[in-house]
Ligand code: HEM
């Protein structure tokens with residue numbers, strides 16, 4: 216056991232947890248996206264509201280929700296920890312920071328993109344999650360979505376946040392596999408292909424939702 | 434070539450340093466960066482000033498002693514070379530070049546451009562020994578090793594321990610260095626007996642020395658004079674995880 220705690224205190228152990236929780240959050244994106252596709256049905260929200268009702272009442276889903284929340288907390292806590300520790304390694308900065316050919320901007324700003332994502336998540340949860348779970352009166356989630364995305368500012372905010380999610384995952388997805396030691400010649404094409412789904416297609420699909428409602432296509 | 438240099442000058446590890454501007458004249462484009470600094474120092478000594486201290490030894494890219502941050506790039510703008518191999522023809526006449534020491538807490542400045550990289554030596558020491566049979570020298574081909582394992586082990590073994598990876602990393606991580614050393618032995622039959630303890634001790638030492646964690650920005654790979662691949666970092670992680678999650682009793 217002591218060896219195990221030692222492991223999770225090492226930088227590699229912490230990064231393993233970071234990558235693991237990150238991919239866990241990615242798996243949630245798939246479920247969330249698939250469910251939200253019901254928003255595009257032209258049934259005035261009947262199917263979507265049923266789905267939302269199921270998600271809010273099913274005990275298995277509610278339990279997984281706790282796991283998801285804990286995963287997010289671990290991800291954020293480790294992200295902050297590692298970032299703070301890494302900042303301390305170079306107290307005296309270089310006068311010239313030229314960057315490097317192989318290092319992408321996305322990889323260098325993942326703490327920033329993650330932090331803005333956090334602000335997004337708070338607002339997002341405040342708008343949709345809190346009324347769906349903690350409101351005493353019956354709410355139509357579909358109409359909540361419709362109302363929220365009627366606002367140009369709110370919709371634009373979503374587009375920016377989703378772009379940042381894509382940017383965070385552009386680095387994060389493949390990075391997790393490097394951390395696990397799996398990013399080699401054999402798996403790289405697969406990682407890049409599945410990564411493309413996560414950093415491009417899924418955020419793009421999510422971005423279609425505010426646009427869909429803002430332009431009144433519902 | 435005539436150049437303007439902004440050089441970091443620092444008396445010792447406890448006094449604060451700063452940039453001093455110098456001009457050097459009639460530098461041959463075929464001179465190495467260190468030879469250019471030799472010309473500058475010759476000037477300074479003639480003027481009775483203190484020469485710029487910098488590390489060097491082999492001057493042919495094999496010892497890893499040299500290492501300077503040149504215009505924000507470890508070992509300067511040319512790919513796959515150490516500072517001693519960097520030629521002045523990579524610069525233009527009249528350029529202004531910023532010359533700084535490698536910066537990281539585990540690499541404290543000793544003087545001017547010289548930093549203390551003994552933290553690397555301590556990581557190597559922590560890796561321990563390799564068990565070998567003593568006695569008569571074995572035949573060179575006594576142990577069969579797969580061609581690709583030899584190639585990869587050799588690529589990793591070309592690491593000269595200069596610290597450019599640490600200098601280039603925004604986190605000051607030593608992962609590429611440690612990964613190269615771990616990979617080099619993990620790939621060979623001779624390294625198997627201590628394979629697990631080696632990676633565990635070296636990673637623990639790396640953390641203890643105060644290097645940052647790897648966030649996979651891959652900046653190190655581009656600055657490494659030996660162009661060591663970050664796939665070695667994946668291998669180090671794999672070795673580390675293999676022990677901690679699978680083989681450890
Ligand atoms: C909400 C606040 C978030 C913060 C503060 C945050 C922060 C970070 C940070 C600092 C890293 C480290 C990257 C590095 O090592 O350079 C990271 C990695 C990662 N993040 Fe996030 N993130 C957040 C949300 C998310 C979300 C919502 C997802 C997925 C849906 C996600 C997926 C990932 C993945 C897969 C990695 C890669 C892990 C690795 O490098 O091993 N993150 N995040």
Ligand code: FES
Pocket residue numbers: 488489490491492493494495496497498499500515516517518593
């Ligand atoms: S002086 Fe030996 S590598 Fe540059």
